[in-house]
Amino acid sequence: MFRRRRREESPETKAVEAAEQVPARESGPWDADEPHPERERVDLGGMRLPVDSGFEIQLNVAGDQIVGAVILFQESALQVHAFAAPKRSGIWDEVRAELAEGVKGAGGTSEEKDGPFGVELAARIPADGVEQPVRYIGVDGPRWFLRGVISGRAAADAEAAATLEGVIRDIVVVRGDEPMPPKEPIELRLPPEARQAAERQAAGPGAQSLNPFKRGPEIAEIR
Template sequence: MWRFAKKKQKNSAEHGTDAVEVPESQAGAEEPAAEPAVGASDYDPVEGDFGPFDGDSVDYRQFDFSDFAKGGLDLGSLMVPVPHEGEVQVEMGPTGPQMVHIVTPFGRITPVAFAAPKSTDMWEEAATEILQGMAEDGLQVSMEQGPWGQEVHAESGDAAMHVIGVSGPRWMLRMTLAGPGASSADLVELTRQIIARTFVMRGKDPIPAGTALPVQIPQAMADELRRHLEAQAQAQAQSEGQGQA
């Protein structure tokens, strides 16, 4: 299902804070790609062949995802591959960037990582709460079996939502999918491929369970957002000035 190669040599380099571009020249220099056996019982975030990986124990530089992704989006607590057909969209809040989305031809994917307790499968509990909440909102909901366990699926008219969660060591990764119902299956498959190549860096700081891990926007993206907001403010000021003239 998910074809990617793992590099032979390992190093202990720490992850940076900017988006990582995987050079095309690296392709073909790795071990032959293998189809990992997929199943909840096969998943190992540290020693396994597919993710999501524990980024505090596994260096993402050991992997080559250039056949799938244009680069890796480094959000500090998350390293998420951006597929060749995807684009990054930042949702702005009152105080700055609030949410990061990956927009694809099939719909939108929103990744979030949370701190979680050591001994509890936090996703198993969260999935039930999400399902109940969606049902109370009037959506048609169901549980579906995915590679990492139960996934939540919901439909409303021609639109569909899908929530995939994975519990790791002291963290939980959640991907929320939204798009047209007609392309829901394609969006789910693409998201599973993204999850299999995602790294979660929880860190060692004490964080209450259920708290979203902090996200850092790459500097280049932050600068682009700042220029965009400044241009918007300038255009609005000019428009208001013309209206008062």
């Protein structure tokens, strides 16, 4: 009995097939392993954030782990978190449904809209007796998922939102090669300069440890 031998694929063929499976993106957020525009960014380990005049960066902390960052600009805020995701499928559809349920449970309302990054979730969440507009943005990358939450003036003002949307486009995600379950936060760390400053301050006589970033507000965590 004869069987047809399976055709062996050359490395070049595999590379072409891989390129066909993962279409090249024309804008960010970017993966660290793909070509992306050079510009000044804060290196937080698992994420590199663009910096500009007028920006203030705060950190989201869960226990001793830095899991996200908040960029404050004028009367608006952008909260960004990066998570692990499956290799061959995105999770934004699932996450968006979870966020909608969370907003509903908090007494708010939400609806899906088309935005500059695809489908996003426009929500109104009660806070101090007033409904606040919030935009949930999701981007599925190669083995990672980036969630952005825009609040404040930019959540309802397109002109104000343009600056923070530009921040999202310039973010670089550093996923790493280690195995991670889907939705696990990609850990961040202080930039080298900030760590060195904190160590010098802590080593001084009677000095308290220094954290150059403040802890940012949390908005609807993924769990």
